[in-house]
Amino acid sequence: MSFSAIIRKMFGSSMTPPDSASTMSRNAECWCGSGKKYKQCHYESDRGYFTAKQNEGCQSGG
Numbered sequence: 624m625s626f627s628a629i630i631r632k633m634f635g636s637s638m639t640p641p642d643s644a645s646t647m648s649r650n651a652e653c654w655c656g657s658g659k660k661y662k663q664c665h666y667e668s669d670r671g672y673f674t675a676k677q678n679e680g681c682q683s684g685g
């Protein structure tokens with residue numbers, strides 16, 4: 624199973640955040656274009672996404 628397929632399974636969406644979202648201000652407008660603040664929109668789900676992405680690249684140890 625590919626990484627993107629896992630993410631879709633986890634979040635139920637094909638919409639993935641841009642890499643810039645990992646350093647984005649929580650008070651900035653969300654990257655998805657909803658017009659809401661990032662912290663009120665995709666912030667929580669993106670945290671899970673980037674955590675999973677980091678784990679993807681580091682399978683051993685822990």
Ligand SMILES: [Zn+2]
Pocket residue numbers: 653654655656657664665
């Ligand atoms: Zn959003």
